[in-house]
Amino acid sequence: MTEPETPAPADGNAEAARYRVRAREAEQQRDVLAARVERLQRSVIESKAGRLAHPADLFDVGGHSVADFLDANGEVGDDRLTDAVTALITARPRLSRWQQEAEAMAPGAPSGGSRSSSAPSWSDVVRGAT
Secondary structure, eight states: OOOOOOOOOOOHHHHHHHHHHHHHHHHHHHHHHHHHHHHHHHHHHHHHOTTBSSTTHHHHTTOOOGGGGBOTTSOBOHHHHHHHHHHHHHHOGGGBHHHHHHHHHSTTOTTOTTOOTTSOOHHHHHHHHO
């Protein structure tokens, strides 16, 4: 009975180099996946920050990071998020969705407020009278 041949031991340095390459590739994949998860978490946070006119203001203006709103399990903590949105709106009321909608509906607003386009403006009345 012949025993199966075992391959000759490979050079230890070459084997270590292969493991280092595999480790670097795994680290790169991990970093790509971590960035993707963070983008998804940010998207969830922004979707829950509906009281802000622009939910990204929570990060851009409020100076928060995604980690500020995650619990120990990596889930978005609604209480932390609500508190941060409330604090931001209290400090800067014009960032709230309600405030910006109210300003857009105000008479004299750049968009003309809620006036319909078929209703004559004062300038139309004056021009028609002369």
